[in-house]
Amino acid sequence: MFLKKTTRSPIPAMGVCRVFLRASALLGIALTASSSHAHSIQTWRGLKYGMFLHYGMSTFDGVEQSDGKSPASMFKPSNQDVEQWVRVAKGAGMKYAVLIVKHTAGFCLWDSKVIYKGAEFDYDVGASPVKTDIVGEFMKACGKYGIVPGIYYNTMDRHSGNPTVQWNPKLPFLTPEYFQLMQDHLTELHALYPNIGIQWIDIPRQLDAEQRTILYDLVHKLNPGCLVEYNYGTESRGITGDYTIDIAAKVTWPSDILNSEIGTIKTPFKVQQTYQGKTYELGYEHCVSLAGSWFWTPGTAAKPVATITGVYNSVQALNGNLLLNVPPDQTGQIPDAFVKRLNEIRDALKLDTTTTPTGLKYPPSRQGLFQRGKGTREEFNTLGQEVPGPAVEAL
Numbered sequence: 001m002f003l004k005k006t007t008r009s010p011i012p013a014m015g016v017c018r019v020f021l022r023a024s025a026l027l028g029i030a031l032t033a034s035s036s037h038a039h040s041i042q043t044w045r046g047l048k049y050g051m052f053l054h055y056g057m058s059t060f061d062g063v064e065q066s067d068g069k070s071p072a073s074m075f076k077p078s079n080q081d082v083e084q085w086v087r088v089a090k091g092a093g094m095k096y097a098v099l100i101v102k103h104t105a106g107f108c109l110w111d112s113k114v115i116y117k118g119a120e121f122d123y124d125v126g127a128s129p130v131k132t133d134i135v136g137e138f139m140k141a142c143g144k145y146g147i148v149p150g151i152y153y154n155t156m157d158r159h160s161g162n163p164t165v166q167w168n169p170k171l172p173f174l175t176p177e178y179f180q181l182m183q184d185h186l187t188e189l190h191a192l193y194p195n196i197g198i199q200w201i202d203i204p205r206q207l208d209a210e211q212r213t214i215l216y217d218l219v220h221k222l223n224p225g226c227l228v229e230y231n232y233g234t235e236s237r238g239i240t241g242d243y244t245i246d247i248a249a250k251v252t253w254p255s256d257i258l259n260s261e262i263g264t265i266k267t268p269f270k271v272q273q274t275y276q277g278k279t280y281e282l283g284y285e286h287c288v289s290l291a292g293s294w295f296w297t298p299g300t301a302a303k304p305v306a307t308i309t310g311v312y313n314s315v316q317a318l319n320g321n322l323l324l325n326v327p328p329d330q331t332g333q334i335p336d337a338f339v340k341r342l343n344e345i346r347d348a349l350k351l352d353t354t355t356t357p358t359g360l361k362y363p364p365s366r367q368g369l370f371q372r373g374k375g376t377r378e379e380f381n382t383l384g385q386e387v388p389g390p391a392v393e394a395l
Contacts, residue, residue: 038281040225041256044198045271045283045321047148047357049312050096051089052287052325055134057105058295059330066105068159072127075107080332082134086141088326088334092342093351098150098200098323099138101189106159109134110192114184116160117177123159130332139193146356150198151189155182155206167233171208179211183218190222197226204230204252216254229257229285236260242267243284245275257283264311269319286315289325290338296327302341309348 061070089097101109110133111126125131135151142149156165161178174182190196199219204212216228230252236259239247243265248258258269269284288311291300308324315322326342329335346353 037224037256040227041281041283043357044096044148044227044257045319047095048316048321049094049351050098050148050150050321050323051085051092051094052152052289052323053085053097053099053138054103054289054294054296054325054327055332056100056103056109056295057107058103059328061105062297064293064295065156065165066103066107066158067163068104068106068123068157070105070107072107072123072125073129075125075128075130077130077330077332080130080132080134082132082137082332083141083144084333085326085328086138086145086147088339088342089147090145091339091346091353093346093349093353094147094324095357096148096150096198097138097142098152098198099135100152100154101135102152102157102185103154104156104158104165106157106161108185110136110189112185112188114181114188116181116184121160121181135189135193139195143195148197148357149193149195150200151193151196152200152202153182153186153189155201155203166206167203168205171206172211173206174211182215186215186218187222190219190226194223196223198257199223199226199228200231201228202231203233205233209250209253212252213254227256227283228254229259229283230255231261231287232259234261234263236265237263239265243269245273245280245282249275257285259285259287261287264314264320265318268317271319284318284320285323286311286318286320287323287325289327290341291325291327294325294327296329296335302338305341305344305348308341308345312345312349 056066057068057070057075058064058066060074060076086097099109106123108121108124110124111131112121112124114121125134139149141147155174156162157178158165160181161174166173186199190199201215207215212230219226219228232248232252235251236243239260243258243260245253245258248255252258253275264286265284269282271282271284273280273282288308290302290308291297292303293300312322326334326338
């Protein structure tokens with residue numbers, strides 16, 4: 001049984017609605033003060049080094065591809081400190097961070113109010129013993145330390161979607177109802193936290209081309225400055241020549257960033273590419289874990305300094321950014337041994353820890369705007385309704 005949430009105000013099922021678009025546009029875009037999408041990508045490329053944060057139900061049930069059957073009560077960090085994660089990233093010389101907000105367990109790190117299967121979504125931190133809005137705290141900390149915030153959302157959801165592990169299913173695979181949940185979750189996230197700079201979407205092989213385009217367009221409508229990145233996955237190890245849009249097209253296109261996982265690509269990435277008669281500005285990112293697994297596990301050790309510095313230098317030579325995974329443990333903090341290793345890596349690479357990335361714009365925070373007991377919750381409850389006012393293009 002899951003813990004029952006209290007004093008919750010459900011909101012209607014949401015699609016792209018005018019009030020969401022107006023709110024995001026009024027608060028500005030996250031990655032750049034310019035309206036140029038190409039400039040946003042160029043700015044992102046200048047970040048070079050980021051922290052990946054795998055944290056969620058898998059941290060507590062010990063299963064990387066958790067099946068979504070663990071009760072919300074299992075999510076019980078003993079001394080959670082979200083700000084510590086971002087402070088550590090800043091001290092390590094990182095310029096951005098990407099937080100897993102929903103992995104395969106389907107457990108969400110924010111208190112979602114969307115309607116799914118006729119009832120309020122109820123598998124999230126709001127139903128757990130520790131009800132902290134982790135996404136909100138993460139966004140707040142990123143603003144404090146000058147770190148560009150990104151969030152990761154997994155298509156594979158063994159709690160609310162298909163319970164099986166399917167890496168390359170026959171398409172179409174997702175039910176219309178679950179795909180609507182994905183859209184509603186992303187809409188809710190970008191409305192609550194309009195300063196999201198990077199939207200990671202994992203397991204895009206469960207999406208067909210039309211669905212990928214729908215999600216890509218949705219994020220850009222809600223948050224014009226946000227970059228969208230679909231994860232190509234470990235299959236990137238099989239790319240022997242140039243990493244092109246043509247290669248990514250069947251799996252991750254459209255995407256602002258082409259990426260690789262665990263094994264890097266072989267040749268320097270071309271940041272301007274032409275596809276179907278149009279030239280695109282692109283980024284390249286490689287992700288790997290500081291530890292031997294994506295989520296924290298007991299006894300896990302950090303990889304040697306030389307291993308990580310070697311990957312960092314290789315990725316830089318490939319015209320890419322390195323997203324290094326640093327998983328918090330069951331206390332809800334990054335272990336001291338990981339912090340020590342990150343600082344050793346920083347010193348070996350002689351990374352700067354003082355400057356905030358240039359060309360970035362941090363919109364006013366909406367953290368706390370929709371907390372229980374405040375009148376502004378009523379504003380959020382209207383998000384599924386049409387309201388008068390100009391569309392994004394007119395703002």
